[in-house]
Amino acid sequence: MNLVFSLLASIMLSMNLTTSVPYSTIEKSFEANNAKVIVTLGKSKLLINVLGKEGAYSQSQAKLILQDFMSKNPCSSFEFIFKGKESNGGSFAIANYNSRSSKFRVTMYFKKEQGSYKIENLTIEED
Numbered sequence: 001m002n003l004v005f006s007l008l009a010s011i012m013l014s015m016n017l018t019t020s021v022p023y024s025t026i027e028k029s030f031e032a033n034n035a036k037v038i039v040t041l042g043k044s045k046l047l048i049n050v051l052g053k054e055g056a057y058s059q060s061q062a063k064l065i066l067q068d069f070m071s072k073n074p075c076s077s078f079e080f081i082f083k084g085k086e087s088n089g090g091s092f093a094i095a096n097y098n099s100r101s102s103k104f105r106v107t108m109y110f111k112k113e114q115g116s117y118k119i120e121n122l123t124i125e126e127d
Helices: 003-017 025-029 033-039 059-072
Strands: 042-050 053-058 075-083 090-099 103-112 116-126
Touching: 025 033, 025 075, 025 090, 033 059, 042 059, 053 116, 059 116, 075 116, 090 116
Parallel strands: 042 116
Antiparallel strands: 042 053, 075 090, 090 103, 103 116
């Protein structure tokens, strides 16, 4: 009986972990200036707006755009200041991105696809 309970509990926990927005991974990736990881957490086409330059990009193009921004503005700190309620449709979050010389606001919209949240839209603007 304990084995069955343990198995059910671990299945429920693992389902819960995979269906939530990966805030921790995103935060660590921004702090490490790792555009590749951020982009792999997104949909196959991402809507990106970096300092007014907006477009729909493939993951490989999005990675180049984020890498360019991060190389010009290396992250000194990244912190989520608002995390929206997760729903079947999606969620959104707002974060502060600080470099040595500037402060930026990062807004992300997530879409739930096949049981996991993917970044659909990412906006970086000066704060």
